[in-house]
Amino acid sequence: MAVLEVRNLSVDYVADDGTPLHAVADVGFSVEQGRSLGIVGESGCGKTTVMMALLRLLPEEGRIVSGQVLFDGQDVLQYSESQMRQVRWRGISMVFQGAMNALNPVRTVESQIVEALQIHDVVEQRRAARERAGELLQLVGIPPQRGRQYPHQYSGGMRQRAVIAMALACNPRVLIADEPTTALDVMIQAQILELLERLQAELELSLIMVTHDLGMVAETCDDVLVMYGGMVAEKASSDVIFNTPQHPYTRRLLEAFPDVEEPDSDLASIPGNPPRLDDLPAGCRFEPRCECPERGAICAQTAPPLVELEPGHWAACHSVRRVG
């Protein structure tokens, strides 16, 4: 059974004048125990909004319109706020984008981990909490004695490790990492990816990686969800997404990504911009930028349904057909 399953999730942001903007529409996916899912798409496609919605951490103007978020089969959207607090961090934990730069500069790293442990009632006693903090640091490859240092004494890579340690404080079953390696150097990126892979295997974590870096997803994720304009464009196993993608957007995204093993190949950008939330196309949200030769009048009129092309491979495009 899936540890986490999101069904038909729709999220609106309410503008100042009261008009709802449909940021996320009808998004669904599931993650099995110990598996990893990559969520990719351009900035503004709703990746982070989906994650914030499933943790019920949306900003005030955000509103979950419909859908279910099943954690262990229970819909957490029905939970009270105090029940939800038991799910956050203990069940589903998140490494927020840019969190490594949000550590408190005037407190030691260890005391910040201890705080997380105490807030979530994992350990009562301060001494036990400090021991646990040391273990967590060790787990992410930081010598425990460096816990007594301040964030500014850490390099970027170490701060990211510390933030991951914090996210693991309550033994979560699902770890969401939002752009965990953006702004880090290539070698440090590789170290963090390897750390996440190791943790995933050792702790049997289910990992959700939110990123715009297709290469990272290809390296670490079992399954991929491609989002565009707040909707699911395509979802399948990594192998299918990277080798036999069906949605025109997925194909364009792959063509735009440079491959160090094929330096001579051409890069094709995707002209135009993702749709604005206050001006969403009536039909397929990718239609204004789509250059697929098979597109027709229907693309501009009706939004394509998400259909299963073959077992486990879904795409939302009028010009794709079911196999067989």
Next chain:
Amino acid sequence: MEMRSTPILQVDNLHKYFPIPRHVGDVLARRPRRSVRAVDGVSFTVQRGEILALVGESGSGKTTVGMNVLGLQQPTEGHILFDGYDVTEWSRGHGASLEAADRFLVPLSRRRRVMTLRERAQMIFQDPYESLNPRQTIFDIVAEPLDIHRLTPSRTERRERVRTALETCGLAPADHFWDRFPAELSGGQRQRVVIAGALVLEPELLVADEPVSMLDVSIRAEILNLLRALRRERGITILYTTHDLATAGFFTDRMAVMYLGRIVELGPTVEVLSQPRHPYTRALISVVPVPNPRRRRQRVILEGEIPNPIDIPPGCRFHPRCPEAIPACREMDPRLHPVAPGHDVACLRV
């Protein structure tokens, strides 16, 4: 590619040290002066119309090289010749010591000389969200370099030059964009404005410092294609500094890999990527994510991080992290030496 006898840029034994302020205690205890050796002996040549990648992690000194090339910093040691003129002498204030410089530029003040260099060599910064003044219109942003360099004889010509720069960068028709403010543009369009601001002076050399790292993948290709077109259509020379080997591989002719203030490998891009000789280059290439799970590779992950450039390891500066180091590497500082035509490597074992 247009070739002339004088390379557009020659960097010769460039050193850039930043002294660390000493506390009273350090002075009393007679501790020696220390400095951050950001660039520690770098030499390379760029031909007209060439695109050279300076690749390295943060702390490798690649950005410092770019700053020195543009005269934004004064080298501690070494020379930078731009089209044969020693620009380091200008920025140091020694006056023009080289003959070529004498002939042309003696009547100009030092400030004026640096300005002349700036007209011919421009920089593109990394973050188009921070490098544009939010209160200026696109027109004013692009026209500002013309005003600074007092190059605007008439209003009509000023308009035309701004128009050309914007349209060259794909912001056409220019009238449609120039009354707008940066906040009204997308990330890719903003970076095009940054490039237009550099191009309005019609420079011969562009130093592009991580111009796409802040942009979405879908837009990266469009900016890189634009830079490539500028070289093709205008013969502009580009020094592209980046930590991203994949984008560097896509559009540069040659690649210099930097580690801790030195070039460790320099050669034709395709050759460096397909047959890397230095262990550091090999490790860097191995960790670049490849967009296909069928081609997952064995990563060579180096432990730790680039050491502090205050305490540079003795011998080969890469030896503490090198997976292939031998005892001699601890003592001998390898020089950059040719291993194939136009392909140099600084490693004892190669």
